[in-house]
Amino acid sequence: MTDGVPADDWNLLHDRFYRKIELYDLAWKDVDLSKFMVSIAPFGGPIAMIRNDKKVLALQSQNVKPIMYIYTSSGRLINQFQWDKGRIVGMGWTNTELLVCVLEYGSVRVYDIHGEFYQFSLGQDAKDYGVYDCHIWESGVVALTGNYKLVVVNDLDEPRPKVLCDPGLNQAPSCWTFIPPHLTLSRHIEVYLSVGSTVLVVDASNVGDQQVQNGPFSRMSVSPNGKVLALFTADGRLWVVSSDFQKELAEFSTGSATPPLQMTWCGTDSVVMHWEDTLLMVGPFGDWIKYSYDGVVSMVPEVDGVRIITSDKCEFLQKVPDACEKVFKIGSTDPGAILYDAFELFEKRSAKADENIRNIKPELADAVDTCIEAAGSEFNEARQKLLLKAGSFGKCFLDSYDVDRFVEVCQVIRVMNALREPDFGIPLTLQQYRRLTPDIIVNRLVNRHHHLLALRLCEYLQIKKDRVMIHWACAKIKKSVEDEETLSRLIVEKLGTDKGVSYAEVAKTAFQSGQSKLATKLLDFEPRAGSQVPLLMSMKEDEHALTKAIESGDTDLVYLAMLHMKRSLPTADFFRIISNKPLACSLFETFCKQQDIKSLKDFYYQDDRKLDIANVTLLESCGLEQEEANIKLELVKSAMKMYQEDRNGAFEAKAIEDQVRLMGTQIQLERDVGHSFMNLSLSETIFKCLLLGHGNRAAKLKSDYKVPDKRFWWLKIKALIKTQNWDGLEKFARSNQRFGFSGIIDSLIKANHISQAQHFLEILIKTGGPEKDAHAERYIALLRPA
């Protein structure tokens, strides 16, 4: 194969070369793609197909249930299952290789390649009017309902259907497409509807008419970077514009009024259209290449080309990668080509090799890079080898060359070649590989149960192999016929117990497949406390779950475990379990204070914590308003009883007994005086009595509650000053010499009654004694007229 000149099968499209590479002879037999609905996953992903019931053949009875087939790109069957769920409107793959099927009446099923699924609904509109059509992208779905509304689900992991702005259609658009959120400026999906002669662009809040004249369009396709739109007009012209319709980029007449079966992009600068038996590629300057096929094919756009599935072949159409073009283009004088040439001459033992090398000496490093890159871009293994050898040969003439690059490409080529083996059937290009990253490749391999290859790959690329082993263990458990003992030994042997491999997932699988003993055993090996919690809960190991949650320090997990228990266990058991776990108790108390006072009281009651019951009751009473005086009194009374019953509550009991008495007094006062005393403290009550001129009542309160003289005096002064009862104040001062004058003078100064303060200062000076010695001078200074 290496004998042929690589550039022989290249086609020129304006100034760029394109090549079509045959990847596989498909392993399947007798498949007529025209009878199937087909969906191919990008990045060399699997092919899903199901009989298209729009094209029912006369021979097939309506009653035969169709079968969903999932093949690799090499045409090997991965899985098949019977479809009995109603008509599929559209299907597509996500970036985690899940197959999304949108059904006629708005339900969406998401399958993994083994046929396991979950489902959700697109909402009421879809349910009532059906789904007219839909599109699927890497992480979401957009559907056009029967009443021509647009429903979008952005995140399939957490599906929340949202209705976009209503475009107000009363008939179906002639065609429609969309730009996924990650490619738009606004980071929100934009839908393009071909309506009449124009195109409407719809997002969550707007419908924008693009004022286009040359519609209606029968096909629309968005370029892989979301910047350019290809439209196919009714009269057979291909029209290419920027996706904001500001810039017209190309126009091309195909001469076919029939719209193509499929229209897609090959890279970002050519459009590929497919009619039965034909594939037409059109470039930006109206150049075109035509390929002939037998019947109907199916295409999937890749980041750097288009993968084409025919009834017996898998092909890849791409722009020839730059490095390959530099090396292999006829007459190329690129250093890479010259290096490759030099290497061939060297192999033939020709002295001209040296001359070549000398010619390109200054650019030799670039030449080596080019050859290595070209090796990565070739599918033919023999040619890969030659190119690598040429690179290696050039490297010899360089004093310093960063070998990391060389090593990296060699590694990647080995990995890609292994993946391309028909058994695995994942034909990635270098560009796709770099975009996809090894981590995701490993995920895809384990999903297809190619654990051994995945493991080898991890070891080879030195990435962590935990998830391969975990996935293997899960798969093993699901399929296993061995007894739990053997199985557990087998798994622990492989996963190890000291390397920190997470067992939670494995244990969960064991539990779900009904092997709870195995699950318990395996879960003990889980090093992360937090990860154990959810499973322990579903295994009804509630207390254990709570202990682990507390260990993790994550209070939310503690709540999760605790609230779950509260619901599922008898109250007494629940209380018993949390009572010896301080963090759980604290969190439960905080939660209940806001959500569930009753449970909190039960909890304290069970534990005989009378003081706490009293406290909660008291807290409740504090929150009550004026109108609820009676309830308030009752609550305080019941708190009092609880305090009395707790021997640690002696002080509180006494204080609240006084309070109950005070509340009674206050009600009586209100009746007698006609003013409300609700919510006042004892001091405030006395003060209010004094203010209102009920000195006797105040005095009675003082003696009833054993208020110290000093406090009473202070209240009295305050009241006298407030009511500006100067005679009363002087009388008070003279009859209560023990209280002194400085308190009065200070209070007067503070209340800004300067002349009164001066008056009392005079009295103080006249009276004399130690108080005068201590304070007089300060007051004199303070009260000196400014």
Place this chain on the structure above:
Amino acid sequence: MAGDSLPFNVQVLRDLARHELVDVLDSVRGKKGLVIDQTVSGPLSLVAEFTLFKEHGVEKVYQMETPRIDTDCKALIYICRPKIHLMKRIAEHIRAHQQGPNPTKIEYSVFFVPRRTMVCERVLEEEGVYGEVTLGEFHLDLVPLDEDVVSMELDNSFRELYLDGDTSSVYYVAKAIMKLQTVFGVIPRIIGKGTCAKLLVDLVLRMRRELSISADESTNSRIFPASSEIDSLIIIDRTVDLVTPMCTQLTYEGLIDEKYGVRSTFVELDPSLIGAPVPAGSSSASPASNKPKKVPLNSGDKLYTQLRDLNFAVVGGLLSQVARRIHEDFEERHQARTVSQLKEFVGKLGNLQAEQQSLRLHTNIAEELTKYTLDQDFNKILEAQQNFVAGILNNIHVDYIEELIDKQAPLMHVLRLLCLYSLVNGGFKAKQFDYFRKELIQTYGYEHVLTLQNLAKTGLFRRQESARNPYSQVRKALRLIVDDVDEHQPNDISYVYSGYAPISVRLVQVACTRSAGEVPKAAAGSAAGTPTNAGAPSVAAGSQAPPSWKGFEEALGLLPGPHFEESQKPPDYAWLGKRKNSMARTGPKVTMVLFLGGCTFTEISAIRFLAQQEDGLRDYVIATTNIINGTTLVEATLGTAAVNSA
């Protein structure tokens, strides 16, 4: 201030938060309303200004506290903490929109700060609105209050941690430290003191361990940068030092906080204080102009940077100096003879005017503060505090507390003094304890039966259990009382309280410098036969060594909670090969001091003072759950304080 020389730029945290905020706002297409939980609005205002909201389609900002939101917006974005009562509020809002005469169809998104919790999801479910809302997370945790201070702005952390026993904030702080380590590198040394501090360090170490389980070696080192920009972390649990916040802060910034209250670097002032020239046209007495104005207090104001950490006693002098200088600068215009000189002056004019404006503001504030400090009760309280911390527990001062109660003085003043006495005396004698409790309840209301229990539970105000009084020993061991403090030329951190050195910062000092800041006395030095300048080199040597409690274990033993020292191995960079060494960082060591349960402005000032003392050998960055003072701390324990946790 050490600000400019910091190799470690906390603004990175602001940028991270800002980017995430933009994603949050853009998650909803088109115009929208923003509903903000009041406890998030502070930190949010530190990462974004209103124009940013506007640029991303926010039409109006609503307070979450309002029971009903009337809006034309088709979409509402809630940014709130994962608290139960807030979920109920959201449900209330949604129901109000759905019911009523003309129900409106609105799209709701809720972003939880710093993370979504299952409890909240469950409450939303129980309230029957779970299907209506799109849930997301906004990882707003440590936000920079200034160049050297970052805060979680968790207002309720003290109550949650030490009263409710809800350790959620420890978990959030641990997460934030993990994030910090992914930006600034693994912190090689972590020491700390206190029960919750221990909980935190265990959690941080566990998280790192678990992270390295789930990530392989190469990604592990990709998670953590190769070099560590923070050399050490010192975690101080608030319960280790409750004495300090009970004292009145005497720095300029501290006093502003005591008088006005500073929230997320903003202080609300009467517009007359700000001294902004009243626009000529507007009527002077319009009610709108009397509304308090929010003024930011941070290092953007150069004058404030000079003033904030000073003892208030010297602020007046400095202000008049600055006034003179500005005046002279203005006078320069008369000397300008040539056009170029004039041009030069005009160039400086903008700066001068800004300076003058700032001078006017701070002169006004200082005047107000002077009035505040001349008040008789203020001085009596201060005198009592100073005596208490110095171990002089005179009856005069206890009687004064009684007088305060009798006069129905603000409860917080009374409680702060009572707590301080209790803390330094190892509690009150039973009889006195009961007497004060009764007085408090009769004067301030029966609901304080709960407050008093809460105070006892947190150890702030309690009955004496034994004659042993650890504080007096701590005072000697850590040299808390410094008699000859000079406020003008401070030589010790105690200048922030005019003679009392905060325990917390003294602990940081002994950990970093191995000394409690003693100035070696010539006599003592020669008596011991050591050179007189022994102190200086040992300080320098201490700065080089990683922080440690070594030598001060005895003093630490007297304070509550365990102390610990942990080391973290940085990730293995073998895979990086030769590039490894080139990334080693040079320059001063950076120590992060983390306060769990909050810190005061004076403590921040004291730490800045430490940085100056260490001659550029060590920089300090302060991290805290929130900024507190004695009043907010005691308020958090009030029996009727809303229980807003969970």
